Amino acid sequence: MSGIYIHIPFCKQACSYCDFYFLTRDKLRQPFVEALLSEINSYGDTKFSKEIVRTIYLGGGTPSLLNNKQLESIFGALHSVFDIDAEEITMELNPDDVTRDYLSMIQDLGVNRASMGVQSFDKKLLEFMHRAHNPEEAFSALEALQKTGFPTFTADLIYGNPGQSVETLEQDIDKLLSFDPPHISAYSLTVEPKTRLGKQVELGRIDPPDDDRVSEQFDVVRTQLAAAGIEQYEVSNFSKPGKEAVHNSNYWKHENYIGFGPSAHSFWWDESGANRWQNEANLKKYLNEAPEDYREEEETLSKNTLAEERLMLGLRTKWGVSEIDLKQSYGYSFTDSQWQWIEDQVEKGFMVTENSTLKMTSDGLKISDHLIVELLS
Numbered sequence: 005m006s007g008i009y010i011h012i013p014f015c016k017q018a019c020s021y022c023d024f025y026f027l028t029r030d031k032l033r034q035p036f037v038e039a040l041l042s043e044i045n046s047y048g049d050t051k052f053s054k055e056i057v058r059t060i061y062l063g064g065g066t067p068s069l070l071n072n073k074q075l076e077s078i079f080g081a082l083h084s085v086f087d088i089d090a091e092e093i094t095m096e097l098n099p100d101d102v103t104r105d106y107l108s109m110i111q112d113l114g115v116n117r118a119s120m121g122v123q124s125f126d127k128k129l130l131e132f133m134h135r136a137h138n139p140e141e142a143f144s145a146l147e148a149l150q151k152t153g154f155p156t157f158t159a160d161l162i163y164g165n166p167g168q169s170v171e172t173l174e175q176d177i178d179k180l181l182s183f184d185p186p187h188i189s190a191y192s193l194t195v196e197p198k199t200r201l202g203k204q205v206e207l208g209r210i211d212p213p214d215d216d217r218v219s220e221q222f223d224v225v226r227t228q229l230a231a232a233g234i235e236q237y238e239v240s241n242f243s244k245p246g247k248e249a250v251h252n253s254n255y256w257k258h259e260n261y262i263g264f265g266p267s268a269h270s271f272w273w274d275e276s277g278a279n280r281w282q283n284e285a286n287l288k289k290y291l292n293e294a295p296e297d298y299r300e301e302e303e304t305l306s307k308n309t310l311a312e313e314r315l316m317l318g319l320r321t322k323w324g325v326s327e328i329d330l331k332q333s334y335g336y337s338f339t340d341s342q343w344q345w346i347e348d349q350v351e352k353g354f355m356v357t358e359n360s361t362l363k364m365t366s367d368g369l370k371i372s373d374h375l376i377v378e379l380l381s
């Protein structure tokens with residue numbers, strides 16, 4: 005079983021905090037789709053096309069900038085090359101692109117999970133983040149999801165913005181909850197050096213988000229969502245029971261996936277070993293060169309590296325990591341000093357061990373990155 009990720013590298017404008025790979029030149033969309041079809045076809049009749057595909061994720065960038073014909077050709081190519089029996093097909097959508105007709109169209113193509121980039125309903129915050137949509141568009145996109153009876157959806161929310169108050173955040177959450185979302189991804193705004201926000205912080209024009217305030221806002225998110233039956237299952241992800249994202253959860257469990265488009269990663273683990281590779285984040289190369297020329301060198305991962313990754317990713321989730329799985333799949337066991345450290349964390353209330361599974365408590369999840377570094381160092 006495997007997954008497919010497709011990176012659509014176009015956006016209407018650059019959000020101030022974003023460091024994903026994208027361009028704003030709309031004339032290149034059609035040439036990109038053609039190059040993408042070639043890349044998909046290059047996997048025909050290989051070992052990668054033999055495993056059944058259970059999840060597909062269209063991310064970016066902004067996949068909702070593609071039209072019906074373009075999406076139809078992409079899904080057509082996927083179906084002709086891969087054996088697809090997908091339980092989840094997610095597509096990221098920006099509110100300003102969404103109409104009921106667009107939603108019906110993507111549903112007809114098989115998309116059964118919409119990922120709506122809401123971020124906030126606050127006009128000033130949306131402008132500060134340089135988002136292309138306004139609050140009215142966020143509302144009408146969510147209404148359209150309800151009216152079309154879209155099978156399931158998730159919405160993104162950002163907290164910890166400079167200038168964002170707890171009250172604005174609470175209002176954002178309330179407004180989002182009024183649409184009864186099955187799943188929410190809530191991210192604290194991070195300041196990346198090469199972004200517009202990063203430059204403003206560097207020039208001293210904006211103060212970076214203060215750690216205590218971010219932590220307070222994280223508590224607000226967690227408490228308010230839990231009260232609505234939407235529980236945290238990963239550091240940034242919250243869902244109603246059974247509505248957890250399958251595609252992303254599979255990354256954390258080292259399931260195989262192939263990534264298409266510039267900057268996309270792939271991971272494949274079979275009897276010949278575990279490998280990861282990436283397409284260069286360079287649309288010009290993607291359009292003009294053959295897949296083997298824009299694919300960066302493959303990295304072969306040792307079992308120990310995989311085990312550490314499994315711990316890093318698994319300990320950020322409510323499922324934690326099973327000691328038995330670590331041993332059976334990766335040949336990895338904790339050392340005596342790691343066990344001692346784990347016992348200390350259990351005493352401090354940051355971790356629990358249940359049926360040989362190690363998990364973070366909700367206090368532990370708040371500082372999970374720090375704890376994981378300590379466990380592995």
Ligand code: SF4
Pocket residue numbers: 014015016017018019022023024026064065066098121
């Ligand atoms: S729409 Fe998404 S991918 Fe595009 S710039 Fe904004 S955050 Fe980045």
